[in-house]
Amino acid sequence: MTVNRPETYKYAQVSRYINQLIEKGDLKPGDKAPSLRKLSKQLGVSIATITQSYVNLEDQGILSAKPQSGFYVNALVNQINDIDKPAATRGRARRVRFGDLFEEVFRNANNPRIIPFGTSNPSMEFMPVKSLTRATRSIISRYPQRSMDYMFPPGDRKLREQIAQQYAQNYTRVSADDIIITSGATEALSISLRSVAKRGDIIAVESPTYFAVLRMIEQMGMLAVEIDTDPVTGLNLDALEEAFDTMDIKAVMASPNTSNPLGCQMPEEGKRELVNLLAERDIPLIEDDVYGSVYFGDKPPRPAKSYDLNNLVLSCSSFSKTLAPGHCVGWVIAGRYHKKFLQFKQAWSSATSSINQLALAEFLSSGQYDRHLVRLRVAMREQVERGRFMIARNFPEGTRISHPHGGNVLWVEMPRSCDCIDIFNRALEQNIAITPHSCPGKVNRKEHTVFSRSVPRVLVVFVDTSAV
Structure with missing residues (x-):
């Protein structure tokens, strides 16, 4: 068995291979991941590379290490609810009205005391x-x-x-x-x-x-x-x-x-x-x-x-x-x-x-x-996967999370009982900035000013999840 054509470091290729096994159902929550020695022989990479990959997958919440036993697929994997397909709607042209929320989102991004999860700026560490x-x-x-x-x-x-x-x-x-x-x-x-x-x-x-x-x-x-x-x-x-x-x-x-x-x-x-x-x-x-x-x-x-x-x-x-x-x-x-x-x-x-x-x-x-882009894609994918896991583990039951094909933005749909403006304000009290539904979501209408009447949504940009 060989991994896909390389696009990055070998450890990232191994991570992708494990993710593919999970996505296809060959590895299920609770299953033991292939041993370091077995996978090293199977993929033709060093045990050190496999170890590095497994540690990264553990950081992302995909694998869990058990002493003297090895690595196992986390029980939460495959239990993250993706965003539903939208119901067919017939839109009509409307004027857009933002108010002051747009300015506040960017004002928060410039505050060094605030973790800027509200704007799609990549971490300068990358x-x-x-x-x-x-x-x-x-x-x-x-x-x-x-x-x-x-x-x-x-x-x-x-x-x-x-x-x-x-x-x-x-x-x-x-x-x-x-x-x-x-x-x-x-x-x-x-x-x-x-x-x-x-x-x-x-x-x-x-x-x-x-x-x-x-x-x-x-x-x-x-x-x-x-x-x-x-x-x-x-x-x-x-x-x-x-x-x-x-x-x-x-x-x-x-x-x-x-x-x-x-x-x-x-x-x-x-x-x-x-x-x-x-x-x-x-x-x-x-x-x-x-x-x-x-x-x-x-x-x-x-x-x-x-x-x-x-x-x-x-x-x-x-x-x-x-x-x-x-x-x-x-x-x-x-x-x-x-x-x-x-x-x-x-x-x-x-x-x-x-x-x-x-x-x-x-x-x-x-x-x-080009070499930098290879590293950046790996880093952003790992941050996004880690972010999805953290949200699934800590947000209310029924929360749905986007599964992006790239970038560093997550779109989160929360249970109807949640009020996104309240979440926005309470997060700010903890020096965390997000963007509530009324800013990036639908064109503003009266029925969306009360978020409990619709599906509350939040945009979360994972700049550096280690900061949380």
Whole structure:
């Protein structure tokens, strides 16, 4: 027996093999895991590697060690309730109203005394801070004036070439000339929305969706219509098509790869169908692909942009989830909206940090980025699995938890008796920040202001579970 094609350290391959045995039912709760010696011989890796893997699985709550006996599958494994598929609903376009909750979520994220489980920022412990610092020092030393000067759109040529090479590794043909550098993915999404729609237009979004997307729609005076989203396979295309038939939708905003907050991932054929469906109606797709590189499977998922033959997909991403959140360097591949996007970018925010672009280009060209992504995917998967276990062990009976395909976000549905705003406030008293349902969930309506009337939901981002 051999493990899957390596994508990371050997201990992570062993962990994946054990997880696969559990998922297939070959190992059940209470069963003894294969002995170190047996698995070492079976998989062709050292006993030390097997031990390292088992210890990591124990940290995640998947295995339990018994003295003088070995490792056993934890009794709670396979008892974690996943999120249910949504009941079919017929959405209608609504105005988004946030109030002050959006600002409070970000205010909490900046408080050093608060554990920031409310925003999707990765732990800096996972980031190659020392390597990026060296790259930055090298850039300042070699190009002192250029690194301090303005860098206007479309951005640094070398960085755009490196980004294009990343897409080429994932079967997506993109040239440096197709890419516009932005000040993070949020700016890329925001300018994309302004490039394809205007005040009063209807925008289709996933349900639930990233709360900043709803905030953008609110601030631009547009309307949002929610489309049912499966917690595993993503956007419901039948529901989307039905919405097209009944409303004048001007654009779709979605995350086909690892959506925020559900963590679902559209199958490749689903992405192709989505792009084709939109092409038939000449409707643009604004693709949020910030987690495209932080996948948990064996193969990297392709962006929806890779299926775009009509230049209708505006694909947005950044390095904020994979390298340096504070650098705020993102990009867009805007297709037929390239010129319009460029004009908006030049008019509103003009330049993006020169030194950050140059430093990132230096880091990517060194070959370190791909190796870093391998480590990051392992670390994030382990944190998410540990987080799922901790919630299942400590939250009320009946709690349901998303099972993401990537990223670092968990979407939690709690029993109807729970009040998410109360949980939000009580968590803050313990210096823990989360995001309650009224921020990232449904477009706000009166019946959702009393959370006991619906399924309370909480977004939990596991930055560093060792802090709890």
